[in-house]
Amino acid sequence: AQKVTQAQTEISVVEKEDVTLDCVYETRDTTYYLFWYKQPPSGELVFLIRRNSFDEQNEISGRYSWNFQKSTSSFNFTITASQVVDSAVYFCALHSSTSGTYKYIFGTGTRLKVLA
Amino acid sequence: SQTIHQWPATLVQPVGSPLSLECTVEGTSNPNLYWYRQAAGRGLQLLFYSVGIGQISSEVPQNLSASRPQDRQFILSSKKLLLSDSGFYLCAWSNGGRYNEQFFGPGTRLTVL
Numbered sequence: 001a002q003k004v005t006q007a008q009t010e011i012s013v014v015e016k017e018d019v020t021l022d023c024v025y026e027t028r029d030t031t032y033y034l035f036w037y038k039q040p041p042s043g044e045l046v047f048l049i050r051r052n053s054f055d056e057q058n059e060i061s062g063r064y065s066w067n068f069q070k071s072t073s074s075f076n077f078t079i080t081a082s083q084v085v086d087s088a089v090y091f092c093a094l095h096s097s098t099s100g101t102y103k104y105i106f107g108t109g110t111r112l113k114v115l116a
Numbered sequence: 117s118q119t120i121h122q123w124p125a126t127l128v129q130p131v132g133s134p135l136s137l138e139c140t141v142e143g144t145s146n147p148n149l150y151w152y153r154q155a156a157g158r159g160l161q162l163l164f165y166s167v168g169i170g171q172i173s174s175e176v177p178q179n180l181s182a183s184r185p186q187d188r189q190f191i192l193s194s195k196k197l198l199l200s201d202s203g204f205y206l207c208a209w210s211n212g213g214r215y216n217e218q219f220f221g222p223g224t225r226l227t228v229l
Contacts, residue, residue: 045220
């Protein structure tokens, strides 16, 4: 069975602090994709990043960085120098097409509150 | 570029009334389409997905149904709404190709009274 766990339900930080959102996944497939989405108060889920199982390179995009480690089945997301606009719910998701499914498995989300 | 539309944006309906939510995708062909529901403060629950016209897979047996009358149109329906149907309904698409990520519509906030 496939599963995504986001153990942190809610995190509060003060502006300019760094924050890491954890994501742990389970799958038996060898080819899979991991994603992070941001859901601001408006509700629409915004795609942030995709990682495939063959690419363990960490990625940095501005203040955002992602650490993918297959050895620990984790795909963590770090925001550096957080800003109030980063306040949102963040979802980690897993997708594997090799098992013949078109479904995406989402974690339960982490609510990030950045205080001014 | 691809865009996804959902309407209406908000809806207030009485218990027992019918429901029809529509989702359309532009700029791509033969997308995989998905309906999710999100209860207040909760995660995403997959309701239906479709890999082609007329092909619907149901994930949650309940009083909702979905249809895909055209390649880029996905409709969520109910004959009689329940209080528990209240929530935020999100439509999404993916192309199952190289990138695989899902892209979401703006959502419909449904309140059943």
